[in-house]
Amino acid sequence: MQETKIIVPPIKCQGIKTKIVPFIKEHVIRDEEGLWIEPFVGTGVVAFNIAPKRALLVDKNQYIIGLYHGIQNGSITSRMVREFLEHHGAILEQRGADYYREMRDAFNQNGDPLYFLFLNRSDFNGMIRFNRHGQFNVPFCQKPNRFSKAYVTKICNQVDKVGDVMRDKDWTFKYGSWKDAFSSASESDYIYLDPPYIGRDTSYVGEWPEEDAIALVNYSKATPANVCLSMWRENEFRRNDHLYEHWSDFKWYECKHFYHIGAKESNRHPMMEVLAIKR
Ligand SMILES: C[S@@+](CC[C@H](N)C(=O)[O-])C[C@H]1O[C@@H](n2cnc3c(N)ncnc32)[C@H](O)[C@@H]1O
Known part of the structure; x- marks a missing residue:
């Protein structure tokens, strides 16, 4: 290879x-x-x-499609991602698994792609799984300090990178x-x-x-x-x-x-x- x-x-x-x-x-x-x-x-x-x-x-998975759509049309930026993950990551550090579950419940109500990203990057093994009622049900990774500065920066760089790849290309994301x-x-x-x-x-x-x-x-x-x-x-x-x-x-x-x-x-x-x- x-x-x-x-x-x-x-x-x-x-x-x-x-x-x-x-x-x-x-x-x-x-x-x-x-x-x-x-x-x-x-x-x-x-x-x-x-x-x-x-x-x-x-x-x-409409949340993945929603996230990439947002990055593609500029309605989701790495700056927004940073603010979101830093804010909720700090509360997660204080409140641990209880806050993870609150975020998961909120996501299961609001379907917001940023909440999905938060859960995906702090759940068990980065798994994606929904129950038969469409509710996201993966447990917490059990690391309250999950969103360290370095980890948030890494995720933001990944958002920027995929945004760069899509720019000026004719790509359609479809749910x-x-x-x-x-x-x-x-x-x-x-x-x-x-x-x-x-x-x-x-x-x-x-x-x-x-x-x-x-x-x-x-x-x-x-x-x-x-x-x-x-x-x-x-x-x-x-x-x-x-x-x-x-x-x-x-x-x-x-x-x-x-x-x-x-x-x-x-x-x-x-x-x-x-x-x-x-x-
Ligand atoms: C094995 S994963 C794809 C992994 C991908 N190649 C990657 O490297 O990230 C399978 C994907 O199929 C999606 N999927 C499952 N059933 C589907 C269906 N009926 N129609 C469209 N997508 C579906 C899941 O949401 C999941 O994202």
Whole structure:
């Protein structure tokens, strides 16, 4: 893999592709004039690093879309982010988990992307999870002094950086279902897919049913655009049968990476990741 400077976005999530960005960049060969389409954009780390001229970036998480929309149109600036995180971070330092829960309750009422950013950067492992009523329910990271000066500066720099990447580009962020992203795709376009995991991460149960996984296969084969799917192939415990069963006529490129459970070095687990590319 070639060494590249990776742009790290201000949002975190489970399954974020930061570590395999160089691998993705190496294998994505596309028409620069075509539209870059991401039906599951998540943190946006892939789009920010590919940095296409034109993009359609879709997610069913309206708060991520709202945050990036705000950064894009200037209604959310790194200065606002700093003021917000410094103010609420200072109260968090005093009041700890109780204040985190108050902020979470407030967010579940107001849906404000800045509250979402605060929670995402102070919750357990940067997870994103909603209950069946759409309420954000990830617990606190248990570090009351989470928003140190250095941490707030780091987040603000990330906001500035993604703002710089988007500037002067024709990018559309859209809150919606992945299917919306396929409708206008043409032959010169490139669709990068990173759907929720099947059978690995229980926090996604109910979010990504088998019918959707199969519909995604069918949409990917039918669209005139090129398609690249990111998916795990196997780890030391299990193999992803869905990949073998449904994506074997795409060309697979493989990469091994390690993930951690807890902080101990002995808990490093290898995972084979695949990019399955249509043509
Ligand atoms: C594995 S994550 C994508 C991670 C992203 N590639 C990154 O590196 O940050 C999957 C994303 O799909 C979104 N998602 C789940 N179901 C969806 C649906 N039905 N339509 C659109 N987006 C969906 C989730 O909100 C989540 O952001």
